[in-house]
Amino acid sequence: MFSKSTEYALRATLYIAQKGSEEKKIGIGEVSKAIGSPQSFTAKILQFLTKDNKVISSVSGPHGGFYMTVKAKNLPVRAILEAMGEDEMLDKCVMGLAKCSEKNPCPLHSKYKIIKEQMNGLFETETILQLANNIKNGDVFIKSK
């Protein structure tokens, strides 16, 4: 479905949302350990998500690290996909037609459309904060055992 980069972005963001705040920033070492991802690669992804404070924020120096504002935590999960440039996945033709539409539908268009609508609904409805709370509760996980 998504690229490895986006998978790490989703998990890292949820971890930072769950554990961090403006007062308590999280270091890259802790993040990559918590989600089970390569540290340097994850660093690069987080730097990218930090550009223009799209989704996450950061400060350098001692006691620095990554965190999210309350406003950012209340964004839908889709915001992470958009920041990673993978939100087009949610509207892409399943057979790869450059222009797949009602006028020019691929053979799976009409049935796959319904599935895409549900995916859009899922990523639009769920907020980062909601999912982060589920992690906190111990109901769900962001690292494989």
Place this chain on the structure above:
Amino acid sequence: MFSKSTEYALRATLYIAQKGSEEKKIGIGEVSKAIGSPQSFTAKILQFLTKDNKVISSVSGPHGGFYMTVKAKNLPVRAILEAMGEDEMLDKCVMGLAKCSEKNPCPLHSKYKIIKEQMNGLFETETILQLANNIKNGDVFIKSK
């Protein structure tokens, strides 16, 4: 969703199902032109789908080409995904957890599961022949204008 290879595989297979038969084989040139894909790359993909006559069949020489048996045409679309080794996509964790399950669910597991079930249903239910017939009727297309 799927790799370019699999997108081409889906479209090429539907074209061959629609236009070809044991009596009328289709050349690689015609296929790649009809679906708008790079010819040599498509050739490699079709060769792969021909291995062990998984989905499509072929013969070399004059009046040779690609075709599908009646039996193959009646396979579900999922057979193409399986042949391309991309059917695992239909069961993969959306956040990239190696082991995402009811016991160890990712934060999107329970809701994404429903979407996956529908995707599985779609690819399992639709047969290659059914979709090919829709192309023949002019209802749907496998090439972008």
Place this chain on the structure above:
DNA sequence: AAAATTAAAGACTATTTTGTCTTTAATTAA
């Protein structure tokens, strides 16, 4: 002001995916 700590930046490498091109093998028609 100096040392320590942290992310930012960017060069670099490795792997996978996508794609091309040439040679070979199979088959058929003349």
Place this chain on the structure above:
DNA sequence: TTAATTAAAGACAAAATAGTCTTTAATTTT
């Protein structure tokens, strides 16, 4: 049986993705 036609095989090349490592900049603590 020779020439023509087609896919098969496989070596290459290009581009995208994934990942590492080193240096720099920002910030804080001492």
